[in-house]
Amino acid sequence: MVSKQAGVDYTETFSPVVKMTTIRTLISIVVKQGWKIYQLDVNNAFLHGDLHEEVYMDAPQGLAVASSRLVCKLKKSLYGLKQASRQWYDKLTEALHSRGFEHSVEDYSLFYKKSANSSVYVAVYVDDIVLTGTNLVEINNLKSFLHDTFKIKDLGQLHYFLGFELLYREDGVLISQRKFTTELLKEFECLSYTAVTAPLECNLKLQAAEGPLTDPTHYRKLVGKLNFLTHTRMDIAYSVQHLSQFMQDPREPHLKATIHVLRYLKNDPILGIFISNVPDFNLRAYCDSDWAACPDTRKSVSGYIVMLGDSPISWKSKKQATVSLSSAEAEYRSIRMVVGELIWLRRILIEFNVPCDTLTHVYCDSQAAVHIARNPVFHERTKHIEVDCHFVRNSLQDGSITLPCFHY
Template identity: 50%
Template sequence: MSPPPGLRRQGESNLVCRLHKSLYGLKQASRQWFAKFSEAICSAGYEQSRADYSLFTRKRDKSFTALLIYVDDILITGNDPASIVATKKFLHSNFRIKELGNLKYFLGIEVSTSRNGIFISQRKYALEIITDAGLLGAAPIDTPMEQGLKLSDKSDLLRNSSQYRRLVGRLIYLTVSRPDITYAVHVLSRFMHQPRKLHMEAALRVVRYLKGAPGKGLFFSSNSDFRLRAYCDSDWAGCPLTRRSTTGYCVFLGPSLISWRSKRQKTVSLSSAEAEYRAMTGACCELTWLRYLLKDLGLSHDEPALLYCDNKAALHIAANPVFHERTRHIEMDCHYIRDKIQDGSVTTKYVTSAHQLADVLTKPLGKEFFVPMIHKSGVQDIHSPT
């Protein structure tokens, strides 16, 4: 920064400004703000979660209060209204806050509550994407990606690649509440550095799919047994460029979908069993983290989590701790699932491919398979006519 007028004196040309308080715009501003907030909220009796550092909880007898922060946006919930009011007064005395009432809109996510549960969607955000793409009057389609499509780098390069990057970037944030487009967006994000015409056509197809039901989202039922179960799957050598497989898994808490992922594996798998085994390990890691997170929220899981897989060879490898030549080349971290099976944290179970809910996260399906799978995953549209 330039020194203020009148600061320089004769013979004192090396004067600098000493920062007493971090301001917006500095690189360390967000870290300093979070450190100050954490210190203040912990002084009020809250404990910071080790599973998620942005989560703070406080337990006093039967009273439970949870606070979740994202930059300067805060969510407060709990079973004790008096504790929530006291927390808001404490925050207002330490920071200047503005209360927005009951949760309805948060970071682009629309929240609707009822006696039956909570429904989240990004309808307004999806409509903005459709409008910006110029497809508000386009005919909708039933699937986000054409069945069996394998995107490669054999078409012409786009002249304006920034438009593709902007569209895919916005679609990535839309996957927060739309697991039905997760796989398609994951594949499109592989070509951000050199997008081509074929990739842009595939991205616009996703937008046309959103046009059919922009208000789709996830429903979290109030009637739940709080049991963890997960489905994992992989598409062996699905990437035509690198021949690496795609891992997909989805995790349910009771009947509600709470976590999902579609990701290309880091190494090339030598068999479909190895690719499925790696997918099982990824799902097992997610189950372990969710178990820690739920414990901080006051939910302890004594029963093992169920992990469904449609590959019997991978199930046998996970259950058999004996060294075998078929597994000696697999990295040691992939055998993490064996320890979890032995200590009783996870139980594996075979499921047929027809009931494998993670299929929508590993490959493009046709309408006859895609629509039932999405419905079973809990994706709904409360805006559609009954």
């Protein structure tokens, strides 16, 4: 393939993929509603995309041409093209639209088709497709249509998806990444190490400028895989967030800390999340912050978890963008982050026909932060906080959330 230049041979290469939070939410609703959920795989997905630009390639080996200066003009997408995944997504979108499916406004890789008494949902992650809903006839018709159009492989009931392993039980579904975790321990030669009971050592505060590391790519590869593992292991979310901030210039103590995380995973590689089939669709969230946790920048770290009934569907640990001048401000910013996630989740639940009539309880252990949200009064402690943080007050006043007193 000849060299391609951005803006000349291609423009956009990004292909939308479904969010992992959307997948967890979808599985939770399927389990609670008692729906069937299926997985499809598209054979040679990238070969189905149509090209809108003029793209040329060198003649492949074994093809006799009259001159070495002759090239081939591509009419269809090809593996190796930077825009191949994007063109495949456009082709699939066109096919689904022809069947009456619409894009979700909240997640552009989620499609749905609704009528008065049925609903069908399609979640797309490149060439992996998850299909579920209430209308089995429409689901089977869609399978046949996609097979005739793209030659799909019907993998049956969803059991293994993007490293997620689903174990169906009478009371719900257990989601883990057991195979991925085991292969990760084997790849980094940690199977013989002694297991530990905590993902990081107590009171560990890593700094940027410490002992040098000879091979930074080894560290980056490991942290990248640990980050993927947080999709089912919320217990390592804070540790991976802490280690991810040293990706640009990792040092020896940082690598030792990542090995410590692997030793923790060795303690229970099967651990995951459990999705209960109890038909409870009430959202509730817990948030907290670690004030001035970063020793280099003195920025705080926020963390939250969102539950749908008794099932965890969303969680995150993230360093705050600005320095908080007090622990109350750090906690308030933590509430702001989780409320933003809750507003998005409430909207996507409506698309799944799940009513969100009840208030969403947000639990925070800082009474000062709760008082800031409840009382719209600017004073010395809050006048410097950005306006976007104060949409927590708006959500509280319009009845989307409530901030009950939280006691340990």
